[in-house]
Amino acid sequence: MVTVNALTELPPRPDTAGELVDIPHGWEVRDVEQFLYKEARLADENDYDGWEALWTDDAIYWVPVDGEGDHPRTTVSIIFDNRSRISTRMKQVKTGKRYAQAPPSNLRRIIGNVELLGGRANAAGEIDLEIGANFMVLESRDRGNTLWGGRTTYRLRRIDGQIRLAYKKVVLVDNEQAVPTLGFLI
Amino acid sequence: MTAVVPSASEVEEGGSRYDRLIQPARVHGTLYTDPSIFAEELRKIWHRTWVFVGHESEVPQVNDYVRKQLADQDVVMTRDKEGEVHLLINRCAHRGLQVCDDKSGNSSSFRCPYHGWTYRNTGELLGYPYNKGYGGKKQLPLGMGKVARVASYQGFVFGSLAEEGPSLEEHLGAAKGEIDRLVGLAPAGKVSLDAGWLRHKTRSNWKFLAENETDGYHPQFVHGSIFGVTGSPIGELYSDNSTAVTRSLGDGHSENDLRPEFRGFAEPMRWFGTTPDRVPNYVAAMKEAHGEDADRLMIEGAPHVMIFPNLFIAEIQVFNIQPVGVGECVQYSTAVQFDGGHELNMRMVSQSIGSVGPAGMLLADDTEMYERNQRGVAMADPEWLDVRRGLHRESVDENGFTIGTATDETGMRGFWNHYKTLMTAPDEGQDD
Known part of the structure; x- marks a missing residue:
């Protein structure tokens, strides 16, 4: 249990924790892109098990408000999930009675401007690969169509030869405005 | 369509419109869909009764401000140098422009970008450029609009656009x-x-x-x-x-x-x-x-x-x-x-x-x-x-x-x- 009596005891915010170092060795842009496209396809097709299996145990899935957002432990975000809460979110939607996503949205997204940004040390002291990319996703449901766009920062890690997702921060272009229900995996 | 209950046109006979639409065990669907009812709600509820706007802790320091919404009104919640909280309507007294464009900040005054009119964070007009065109300084009896009544309870800030009415404590x-x-x-x-x-x-x-x-x-x-x-x-x-x-x-x-x-x-x-x-x-x-x-x-x-x-x-x-x-x-x-x-x-x-x-x-x-x-x-x-x-x-x-x-x-x-x-x-x- 973390006992916090003062803001100084806060852990650093996850997006800027540590420093960005050189791109770690052993990563090919094409492999990275293929992974990002796969993650996007699983999300678009509401393949909850497949999508959840991409994540590492120390996962962070974060959708802030107000630009890059403030510290997610002391201010509210649209999503700030650790691995356990990702699991809860997936269990809820798989009941078929998560009405915000039952029936599920029809979705397709485009990812572009994929850029290897550098490396960032994780809790185990290894260096994860940090990537930036832009996206647009068209969502269709009875409510109407919604066009979502923004920039995603990913951190990837190889575990037993497989690429896994450790971190995903999604900064929506319109996150300073009121946004409609975001029931799908962004 | 089979009408199993009186239709809206049938119940429009006699009594006030809202007596007909709001009954002890049922309410009429048009209350949620009729634009004329919404327009009337703005006048009779949102522009009159006490509406929750924000909390004093959002402007903790003197001269802090934050933009808020009061129904269709863009308001600026400010804390003046005496520590008092105000709700200014974000509209210039000159040409009606939005005066404050930042979402929040700290400032004792706001300057309209259009012609440079400047207001204290109480809404008072401080000055306007080239003032000879108005006969000199401090000649205009104008200011930013204000939410007529502002009151707090336990730090929760409410505004009422009506000059008179029940007090906040009476409303709560x-x-x-x-x-x-x-x-x-x-x-x-x-x-x-x-x-x-x-x-x-x-x-x-x-x-x-x-x-x-x-x-x-x-x-x-x-x-x-x-x-x-x-x-x-x-x-x-x-x-x-x-x-x-x-x-x-x-x-x-x-x-x-x-x-x-x-x-x-x-x-x-x-x-x-x-x-x-x-x-x-x-x-x-x-x-x-x-x-x-x-x-x-x-x-x-x-x-x-x-x-x-x-x-x-x-x-x-x-x-x-x-x-x-x-x-x-x-x-x-x-x-x-x-x-x-x-x-x-x-x-x-x-x-x-x-x-x-x-x-x-x-x-x-x-x-x-x-x-x-x-x-x-x-x-x-x-x-x-x-x-x-x-x-x-x-x-x-x-x-x-x-x-x-x-x-x-x-x-x-x-x-x-x-x-x-x-x-x-x-x-x-x-x-x-």
Whole structure:
């Protein structure tokens, strides 16, 4: 249990924790892109098990408000999930009675401007690969169509030869405005 | 179409429009869809009664300001050099431009970008360039618009665009005690709403939200998915045999009073889903602040109260509901922060992120209901919405308030009763 009596005891915010170092060795842009496209396809097709299996145990899935957002432990975000809460979110939607996503949205997204940004040390002291990319996703449901766009920062890690997702921060272009229900995996 | 109830045109005969549309056991669908009714609501409710706008903790320092919404009005909540909080209407007295464009900041004055007119953060006009064109300095009896009346209760800031009317304390009435309950759970006796706001665009009439907030009938159905996978005991509080009550607090306010259930368990912090040994510093601070009464406070927990027309306190979350149009509103939501209760504050932020806002595992499903409700009432038949649940088993409690069971529509009926009173009041400046 973390006992916090003062803001100084806060852990650093996850997006800027540590420093960005050189791109770690052993990563090919094409492999990275293929992974990002796969993650996007699983999300678009509401393949909850497949999508959840991409994540590492120390996962962070974060959708802030107000630009890059403030510290997610002391201010509210649209999503700030650790691995356990990702699991809860997936269990809820798989009941078929998560009405915000039952029936599920029809979705397709485009990812572009994929850029290897550098490396960032994780809790185990290894260096994860940090990537930036832009996206647009068209969502269709009875409510109407919604066009979502923004920039995603990913951190990837190889575990037993497989690429896994450790971190995903999604900064929506319109996150300073009121946004409609975001029931799908962004 | 088979008309099984009188059609709108039939009930338009005789009596006031709202007497016909709002009846003890049913309300008419056009209340949610008719643009002329929404326009009248702006005049008679949103521009007249006390509306929740924000919290003093959002402008903690002298000269802090933050842009807020009061229905269709863009307002700037400021704290002047004397520490007083103002609600300025964000409009230049010269050409009507928005004066303040930053969302928040710290400044003793605002300068309109169009022609450089400058205002103090009290709204007073300080100056205008090339003043000879106006006969010199300080010649113009103009200023930024102001919300006519501003008042706070326990730091919650309300505004009324009407010069006259009931005081804030008169408006809050019995709901004051519910705000006091919330504040009583902060060891230092104050709450802050400084954890930021989520903004959830909702394609629904605002009244569906106000009615739903103390509808104890829906949680088991709308939220069964999350209660089931997390093993949450919240659903049971709203079961058919719950001892909780739905109370109409008068003046359109209502609550789901869960205290009978929590008193039955008599476990401090159960309301928060934890135990005293997991939050020892908070429990110690509460005992220091409240002595022997601390256990009672920590057993009974936080209120679940809808304060007419737009402040919803859902235990550890606060919602500010603002209408945009007849079929659209915005839900602003945040986590309550207890002064002197740091051990709970990050937990409340985390729980709120999980529960509320556009992706919240509770509120996204409520919002789906609001939006389907809006689409549903656009259908032609049946024309009415039924609000009779529990009407036959209501009673009056020891304080004279009407109560129903946990799942009864007692709160909705109280809402409509007050709504009708406001909507049938004459427009300002009219005698009828």
